[in-house]
Amino acid sequence: MPYCPKCGVEIDYTIKNCPLCTFPIPKIDEDTNPISTENKFPHPENIYYEELLKMKNQAFFAISILIFSAVLVLMTIISIFKVSQLAITYSIISVISAWFYIFLFFGYIRSKYYSILALGFVTTCLTYGLDNVDKEITWFYSYALHIIVLSVLILLLLLYLYNRSKLKNQFVFIPAHLCIGISLFSAALECILDFQANRAIQLSWSLIVFIVLMSIALILIGLYYKLPDRMKEKIKRTLHI
Amino acid sequence: MRQHSKNWYKLDNAGKLYPSITSTRVSTVFRVSATLYDEVNPTLLQTALNNIIERFPYYKVNLKRGLFWYYFEYTGNCPVIEKETFYPCMFMYYKRKKSFPFRVLYYNKKISIEISHSITDGTGVVIFLKSLLLEYFRLLNNNLCLEKDHGIFFSHDPIDQEETEDAFHKYYQKHIPDPPKLKKAFHFPFKLNAKGEYNIITGIIPIEPLLAAAKKHHVSLTQYLLALYFDTIQEYIHSNKVKLRHPVVMNVPVNLRNLYPSKTMRNFFISITPQIDFRLGTYSFDEILDYIKCYMKMSITRKNISRYIHKNVKNEKSLFVRLIPLFIKNLLLPVLYNKYAERNFTSSISNLGQITMPKSIENKIERFEFYPPPSRGNIIKLGVVSYKDKIYISFGSLTKTTEIEKIFFRKIRRMNIPVKIETNRE
Numbered sequence: 001m002p003y004c005p006k007c008g009v010e011i012d013y014t015i016k017n018c019p020l021c022t023f024p025i026p027k028i029d030e031d032t033n034p035i036s037t038e039n040k041f042p043h044p045e046n047i048y049y050e051e052l053l054k055m056k057n058q059a060f061f062a063i064s065i066l067i068f069s070a071v072l073v074l075m076t077i078i079s080i081f082k083v084s085q086l087a088i089t090y091s092i093i094s095v096i097s098a099w100f101y102i103f104l105f106f107g108y109i110r111s112k113y114y115s116i117l118a119l120g121f122v123t124t125c126l127t128y129g130l131d132n133v134d135k136e137i138t139w140f141y142s143y144a145l146h147i148i149v150l151s152v153l154i155l156l157l158l159l160y161l162y163n164r165s166k167l168k169n170q171f172v173f174i175p176a177h178l179c180i181g182i183s184l185f186s187a188a189l190e191c192i193l194d195f196q197a198n199r200a201i202q203l204s205w206s207l208i209v210f211i212v213l214m215s216i217a218l219i220l221i222g223l224y225y226k227l228p229d230r231m232k233e234k235i236k237r238t239l240h241i
Numbered sequence: 242m243r244q245h246s247k248n249w250y251k252l253d254n255a256g257k258l259y260p261s262i263t264s265t266r267v268s269t270v271f272r273v274s275a276t277l278y279d280e281v282n283p284t285l286l287q288t289a290l291n292n293i294i295e296r297f298p299y300y301k302v303n304l305k306r307g308l309f310w311y312y313f314e315y316t317g318n319c320p321v322i323e324k325e326t327f328y329p330c331m332f333m334y335y336k337r338k339k340s341f342p343f344r345v346l347y348y349n350k351k352i353s354i355e356i357s358h359s360i361t362d363g364t365g366v367v368i369f370l371k372s373l374l375l376e377y378f379r380l381l382n383n384n385l386c387l388e389k390d391h392g393i394f395f396s397h398d399p400i401d402q403e404e405t406e407d408a409f410h411k412y413y414q415k416h417i418p419d420p421p422k423l424k425k426a427f428h429f430p431f432k433l434n435a436k437g438e439y440n441i442i443t444g445i446i447p448i449e450p451l452l453a454a455a456k457k458h459h460v461s462l463t464q465y466l467l468a469l470y471f472d473t474i475q476e477y478i479h480s481n482k483v484k485l486r487h488p489v490v491m492n493v494p495v496n497l498r499n500l501y502p503s504k505t506m507r508n509f510f511i512s513i514t515p516q517i518d519f520r521l522g523t524y525s526f527d528e529i530l531d532y533i534k535c536y537m538k539m540s541i542t543r544k545n546i547s548r549y550i551h552k553n554v555k556n557e558k559s560l561f562v563r564l565i566p567l568f569i570k571n572l573l574l575p576v577l578y579n580k581y582a583e584r585n586f587t588s589s590i591s592n593l594g595q596i597t598m599p600k601s602i603e604n605k606i607e608r609f610e611f612y613p614p615p616s617r618g619n620i621i622k623l624g625v626v627s628y629k630d631k632i633y634i635s636f637g638s639l640t641k642t643t644e645i646e647k648i649f650f651r652k653i654r655r656m657n658i659p660v661k662i663e664t665n666r667e
Contacts, residue, residue, distance in 0.1 A: 007650065007651055007662075008651070008654040008660075009444070009661065009662045010659065010660065010661040010662070011661070011663075012663060015664070018662075019442055019643065019646075019662050019666055020646055020650060020662060022643075039349070040349075040351070040663050040665075041348070041441075041663075041664075041665035042324075042326055044326075044327060044438075044665055045327050045328075046436075046437035046438060047327040047328070047332070048331075048435075048436040048437025049437060051334075
């Protein structure tokens with residue numbers, strides 16, 4: 001029987017590392033005792049994901065039926081009653097988009113990067129559809145498209161930073177990066193709005209948001225990451241109770 | 242039989258809590274399993290279960306929702322055995338229609354019963370498993386000579402009405418004081434596993450040398466293991482320089498059938514809570530043992546235990562509690578359970594004791610094992626059971642870290658007692 005040289009405990013032939021200390025177990029000829037090589041446990045599956053997927057599918061199926069019924073009801077209303085076609089078309093576009101958003105929200109696309117891109121694509125279609133209802137494109141190219149591209153880029157950047165960062169403390173990381181994201185977004189948003197309205201860029205409110213949120217983010221990251229021991233000691237000394 | 246007159250029954254005092262606090266992590270499901278020397282025959286096992294479940298009508302039930310409480314409704318359906326595929330003690334959707342509050346699993350040579358604590362405790366499930374095994378072996382060999390006793394029910398035995406009683410209510414005394422309240426306990430600072438994962442490490446140890454060591458100190462085996470566990474936690478705290486803000490409190494369930502003359506097959510246990518505050522300094526092993534010995538002697542008396550029964554039943558009997566609708570209870574109870582129970586324990590150690598089987602089938606069974614229910618508050622728990630000349634100590638853990646298990650089993654190895662380790666870890 002194999003033993004862990006560190007813990008001194010006997011273990012099964014099938015185990016390569018000691019279950020207690022993970023020390024690699026020296027190999028022993030398995031033919032000497034073939035009965036002991038039998039697995040005591042099945043290769044365990046995780047019931048949680050299976051059950052979660054089952055529940056998610058059931059919920060998504062129910063929501064899909066609801067949305068399909070809503071579209072049918074709206075189309076029936078258009079064909080039977082003399083109501084404003086514009087309002088009904090807006091509703092149909094919104095309801096169909098909601099189905100796509102729910103699809104994405106339920107996480108059916110595994111990769112988060114692709115999910116963000118898909119989110120951007122659905123939003124682009126939605127805004128294009130809404131703007132095009134009266135057969136005239138007014139705000140889609142000038143505002144919506146820019147804002148959507150901007151949001152998608154910022155989300156992709158934040159996700160990239162999250163995956164690359166060594167900062168794993170959620171209480172620091174999430175607020176700090178949210179602050180960075182919102183400050184970048186507000187600055188770029190004001191640029192777009194200003195440029196489209198006046199053909200010139202003059203930052204005002206977004207600058208305040210940018211400075212405040214960036215400062216909070218940098219302070220949070222700085223305190224967590226790189227506060228020198230001397231400073232830590234000084235804070236402790238001053239604030240000790 | 243009871244179900245002819247009334248087709249439902251109330252959950253017992255301890256069981257009432259569990260359906261409300263069940264979640265994907267806190268499954269409240271524990272497992273007792275038996276490993277045979279031969280491969281399990283699933284067809285025979287299913288037949289044995291169909292036969293024996295009639296002897297346990299109080300387990301042949303589905304959980305239903307009332308307006309104020311859950312209740313069990315007898316069912317004509319039979320539970321179906323399943324091949325083991327998932328991690329042990331996983332949550333079960335027994336609130337769903339036609340779902341039983343237990344499952345019978347098989348894998349190679351192992352037969353396991355996983356059961357929700359809402360219906361019974363360790364003693365109940367051990368009797369159920371032993372009876373199932375007996376029926377299985379009887380089907381396997383018709384000429385088997387089976388002697389009575391060993392706490393086994395035969396499929397043709399008459400059902401005693403006392404088996405279905407809520408013993409908490411029977412032994413409730415109204416005018417006695419509550420036990421002292423507990424405060425927050427030390428918790429292991431380990432990272433939780435992903436949902437749906439539960440790690441088991443079982444140490445298989447010859448019982449004789451451990452018993453001899455316990456006898457040398459004039460303590461029982463449970464007390465000795467409890468002391469070892471406290472000492473393990475102390476060593477972990479000191480070697481890892483863990484900042485201690487609370488005492489280490491252990492949850493030790495006591496089988497009340499040994500104190501009260503009850504034959505109930507439903508829950509009948511109370512948890513006592515020995516605690517040591519390691520902030521006071523380093524305790525020697527003998528000091529820990531002395532404390533546990535005295536604590537157990539003082540705690541496990543009918544007078545002391547009756548205070549715990551009083552507190553639990555009093556809360557259940559309160560008109561205010563009874564009038565709260567079930568959906569609000571389901572929202573409140575997990576929070577209250579965490580505040581008044583889980584948060585106040587560091588871990589738990591539960592010993593089912595020595596399991597015996599009739600001589601004719603004793604040698605067909607290699608071992609019994611007991612896995613404690615996973616819990617978010619007490620991420621490491623200990624389940625102990627002995628069979629023949631071995632003791633099976635199983636750590637059920639919701640974390641990848643094996644520091645506690647390592648220290649515990651190394652301590653036993655240092656006593657020059659051989660330990661064999663088995664695990665479901667990858």
